[in-house]
Amino acid sequence: QAQLVESGGGLVQTGDSLRLSCAASGRTFSRFGMAWFRQAPAKEREFVAAMKWDGTATYYADSVKGRFFISLDNAKNILYLRVNSLKPEDAAVYYCAAGAMEPFDGSASYTTAAKYSYWGQGTQVTVSS
Numbered sequence: 001q002a003q004l005v006e007s008g009g010g011l012v013q014t015g016d017s018l019r020l021s022c023a024a025s026g027r028t029f030s031r032f033g034m035a036w037f038r039q040a041p042a043k044e045r046e047f048v049a050a051m052k053w054d055g056t057a058t059y060y061a062d063s064v065k066g067r068f069f070i071s072l073d074n075a076k077n078i079l080y081l082r083v084n085s086l087k088p089e090d091a092a093v094y095y096c097a098a099g100a101m102e103p104f105d106g107s108a109s110y111t112t113a114a115k116y117s118y119w120g121q122g123t124q125v126t127v128s129s
Contacts, residue, residue, distance in 0.1 A: 002026040002118050004096045009123030016086050016127075022079040022096030022120055029053055033101045033110045034072060036081045038092035038125075048094070049081060050110040059110045064090075086127045093122040 008020040020036070035050035049070040051058040058070055069082040079096055099116035101109040109115045 002029075002098070004098060004118055004120035006094065006096050006120040006123040009094060009125045011126045011128065012086055014087060014127055014129050017082070017084045018086070018125065020081040020083065020094055020096075020123060020125075022081075024077045024079065024096075024098060029077070029098050031100070032098050033115065034070075034079045035097045035099075035110065035116060036070065036079075036094055037097060037113060037116075038090075038094045039122075040089075040092040043092075045095070045113060047111040047113070052110075057107070057110075059107065061111075083125070086125070088127045088129045091125055091127045093124050095122045096120040 003026045005023045008018055030053055032053045033050055034053060036048040037045050038048050039045040047061050048064055049060045049068055051070050055072060067085045071080045097116035098118040101115050
């Protein structure tokens with residue numbers, strides 16, 4: 001049974017940084033897309049960042065470009081999201097996701113929640129101003 005478990009969230013101040021982690025287990029995720037989404041109260045779940053399992057491409061939402069960085073430790077099967085210069089509007093539950101990107105619609109597939117079939121339980125990030 002595939003499982004994704006996030007950790008690393010917390011209460012921080014504006015401008016602080018965090019490193020979110022997502023431990024993947026239960027199956028091989030090679031050739032998968034791996035991503036982070038987030039959902040704030042009363043808002044839709046939104047794409048944050050994604051990457052190909054082999055690390056050959058990364059994708060970011062415009063709102064986080066230059067501040068957030070996605071990476072993957074293939075040996076440990078852990079996906080990371082480094083979040084820098086946090087703003088109050090970054091506060092949300094952050095979810096890790098994995099998917100086979102099928103059917104493949106090009107690079108847009110990596111930013112589409114429907115392409116991801118495995119999800120973690122989320123980790124809360126709260127940013128105080």
